[in-house]
Amino acid sequence: MDVEDLSKLKQHEKLWFEDGNIVLATDVHLYSVHRGVLAKHSTVFKDMLDLPNVGNTLRPEVGSIANGDSWEGKPLVRMVGDSDEDVYHILTALYELRFYSEHQPTTLPIILSLLRMSSKYNFSEIHNAITNQIESVYPNDLDSMKERDYRDLFEDYDNIADDYEFQLLAAVLQSDLRTVLPTLYFECATSQLDTILKSTESLHFEKQHVDKLLRGHERMVEYxxxxxxxxxxxxxxxxxxxxxxxxxxxxxxxxxxxxxxxxxxxxxxxxxxxxxxxxxxxxxxxxxxxxxxxxxxxxxxxxxxxxxxxxxxxxxxxxx
Structure with a gap:
């Protein structure tokens, strides 16, 4: 993202604070937020913002900044590899009290965003909350299977995308959330074979994960x-x-x-x-x-x- 690209970005309507002291840049928006808020909730941002050249990091998978990058005199962090939707959702969770609670159902896109971003940047409180909520529906103990209710996790569950569990599995694999992997693999593997093949292809699953699902599917049919x-x-x-x-x-x-x-x-x-x-x-x-x-x-x-x-x-x- 060069200077010319930055000039095409829009300041986000809701998440542009005039008293903000750092700007996050996606490929769509600029977000003026507060260094203290980011550092308080994310150890990755805290470590990055403590560096002399704000944003320089030895971890290429997280946000970064080139020497001298700024916007209206504020340090600018380029959110490398993060979608605008993911950045919007994690920032909204930080700034709007009622946006997300582990005790209330929410949408699949919000769950996916918060899981990815909280894992990548170690927003520990949000990560713990989203983990608890996902575990309530994809538990790792048999007794809890009797009480789970998908509507505790998803709003408008009756109209959710057909491949929602495959989307969730992809995010869980990316986040290495192992506590829910067995149950989530099981749910995906019990899908129709055509659904498994189409979903894993459209979501670009690695071959090793597709193989696991196909072997699991075969065994589930036998069961x-x-x-x-x-x-x-x-x-x-x-x-x-x-x-x-x-x-x-x-x-x-x-x-x-x-x-x-x-x-x-x-x-x-x-x-x-x-x-x-x-x-x-x-x-x-x-x-x-x-x-x-x-x-x-x-x-x-x-x-x-x-x-x-x-x-x-x-x-x-x-x-x-």
Missing amino acids: SYEYGIKQFVPQRTCTTQCSKSRGQLLANYIVDCPYKDPLQELLQESDANDDADLREAICKNCSKVISENLEAFRLEIWNSIPGLFGLGTWEDAKRD
Whole structure:
């Protein structure tokens, strides 16, 4: 970004403070803000702003400044590699009290911006808050799976982008937020194969991550059909009515399986969503065996998730 490029930038309407003493430059806007605010919340900015030549840094991935760069007499930091949207969101989170709270749902773009920027520049308070909120929906303990609600994280969840979890996975990988990686990989891997291929291509996933998702997807398909067997074939012999009911439920399950998310339902212990009359016809002995089978299978799947994606164990994930 040379001097001529800078002259084309606009001062941001909301985030241009006349008493600001430093200017951040993206490829769209100039932001006049306060060095003290940045330094208080970000150790990266604090270290950078403490240097004799403000903005010079040995870390090429963060904002930088050439000797003598200034705007209206204020030091100017070029936000290298950061989108204008990301810079706007992180600054708004610093200056507007009600813009973001981990206890309130927000939009996917805000979540992605705050995650990327808080990780890159070590805005620790924001990073901790966004991590807690993401973990509430993508937990690393099985009990929490039963209580999670996507609407705690996302505003207008019913209209969210189809590839939202792949966008989130890309940001989590970039930010190295390991605590949520296993569950997020799992959710993406249980998507339709066409969705995995299109989303990873459009978001430019590295081959190693695409391979993990494809291997995980293959295993999840196997688990899905194994789940049907454990539900509906608990014993070889039983009453005719029970056997016929379980056989019909299994047939229905196999037909519907490619279009549903049975493993998510299992991990969340959701109520069965099939023919209630057929369920009622299953005898008590078979119902007991089914319940025991599913609980053991639920634990088996959960414990396998980190390893399926090369992430070790759940204990490894919790040691982010």
